[in-house]
Amino acid sequence: MLQASNISFAYGDRPALRDVSVSLAPGELVAVIGPNGSGKSTLIRALLGQHRATGSIEWEGRSLRDWHRRDLARRVAYLPQAPSADLDQTVQQTLQLGRAPYWRAFGIESEHDQHVVAQV
Structure with missing residues (x-):
């Protein structure tokens, strides 16, 4: 809420x-x-x-x-709507950034993060 x-x-x-x-x-x-x-x-x-x-x-x-x-x-x-940086990335890469708050130290994605993005 x-x-x-x-x-x-x-x-x-x-x-x-x-x-x-x-x-x-x-x-x-x-x-x-x-x-x-x-x-x-x-x-x-x-x-x-x-x-x-x-x-x-x-x-x-x-x-x-x-x-x-x-x-x-x-x-x-x-x-x-208009990102502050000129980002040349795929939709999948953009979705992966949405998992950033869950990443481990040093920005390392887990297999679970990859699975969550693949489900979308």
């Missing part, structure tokens, strides 16, 4: 989100729509903790600030 209450965020002195609240149940499918520059991506990044928004954001009843990044990454995946 995701619960966000009265979240706000600004880029410098330019507000991007103002008192946004949302509640999402597990498995619920949601679309965030709006014109360019309306704050859609900013909202997603705030809900993931990539932007330090004011207000309250909780995942599974715990404040976003209380989550260890690895534990949150095991529950939530984010793939931006």
Whole structure:
């Protein structure tokens, strides 16, 4: 469950989100729509903790600030529309990156990780 209450965020002195609240149940499918520059991506990044928004954001009843990044990454995946790096990779390689929070030391995949990706 995701619960966000009265979240706000600004880029410098330019507000991007103002008192946004949302509640999402597990498995619920949601679309965030709006014109360019309306704050859609900013909202997603705030809900993931990539932007330090004011207000309250909780995942599974715990404040976003209380989550260890690895534990949150095991529950939530984010793939931006325009990646920050020019990645020339296959769909399988992209899916393998989604297993990164489960990798052992030194980024070593287990056979289980490979099996999970193959199932997709």
